[in-house]
Amino acid sequence: MYRGLKKNELTLVRRGLDYWGAFDLSKDLNLVAKQGDKVEIFVTTPEVKFFAIGRDPEPMTAGLCIGEVGKKQFLPTLEGLYLIARASEKKKVEVVGQAESLVLYGRDVFGTSITWADESIRQNERVIIANKFGEAIGVGRARYDYSGLMADKVTVTNEADVGLYIRNQDIMAGSTCRLEF
Numbered sequence: 001m002y003r004g005l006k007k008n009e010l011t012l013v014r015r016g017l018d019y020w021g022a023f024d025l026s027k028d029l030n031l032v033a034k035q036g037d038k039v040e041i042f043v044t045t046p047e048v049k050f051f052a053i054g055r056d057p058e059p060m061t062a063g064l065c066i067g068e069v070g071k072k073q074f075l076p077t078l079e080g081l082y083l084i085a086r087a088s089e090k091k092k093v094e095v096v097g098q099a100e101s102l103v104l105y106g107r108d109v110f111g112t113s114i115t116w117a118d119e120s121i122r123q124n125e126r127v128i129i130a131n132k133f134g135e136a137i138g139v140g141r142a143r144y145d146y147s148g149l150m151a152d153k154v155t156v157t158n159e160a161d162v163g164l165y166i167r168n169q170d171i172m173a174g175s176t177c178r179l180e181f
Contacts, residue, residue, distance in 0.1 A: 002052040002062050005033050005041070009069045013041060016067065016074030020128070021090025025083065032062055039069040043083070078136065078162055085128050085136035092128040093117040093142075093149065093156060100131045103138050104163035109156035111149055121146045127156060137162050 005013065014026045030049050034040040044052065044063030052062035066080030076084060085092060095103065099113030109129060121127055123145045129138040138161030142149065149155045 001035050001054070001058055002032050002042075003035065004053060005031055009033060009039060009041075012069050012072070012074045013067070016076060017084065019091070020076070020081075020084045021088035022084045025087055029083075030063075033069070034062070040065055041067050041069060041074070041080075076139075078139070078160060078164075081128050081136040081139055085130055085134060089134075090118055091121060091125065092130050092134070092136075093121070093140075094130045094132060094134060097132065100137055103129055103158055103161050106158060106161060106163060108154045108158050109140060111151040111153060111155040114150055114155070117146060117149045119146045121149065123148075126159075129156060129158065129161070 010026070010031075013031065014023060017023050017025050029043045030046055032042050032044055032049050032052055034042060042061070042063040042065050048062055052059050064079055064083075065077055066083060067074050067076040069075075093109065093114050094116040095109055095113045096115055099109060102113075103109060115132065118127075121142050123142060125142050127140055127142050128136045129140050131137050138158055140156040140158045143155050143157060144151065
């Protein structure tokens, strides 16, 4: 069932967006929650929000799923990371074109392929992997802090990427929002 966000859910979403430097998105977007095994968070228009909340039968979807709220954190989907990457440069690395193709095939990122990285990145933090236009193409984990990211070795481990959808179409067909990384 679709509903508005509870206070603790909104807090978790805001904390998650703040980690990525996009806290203001929580103020700018119309958010609804879909209750299930986990609480899925959707971005929608005010009209769709009005239509979706509390309706029976409930609509299949009510906008763009940007993540899930668990008991302790907000986990953004790749679509959510795409919105975040447009709003913020925090916790992001940009890669060259050839590396972009490799990321889409699930490969890790070599430091020599990184053209730009946020200076606040620390070892073992999640980072957005972006193309040369700053668009999110995946999410990874930094193996080193900012000073070691440009080394001639694998410096960002790919955890999930937009090519995942193509590689796992059968798995993704039954899901509205779920992304495991």
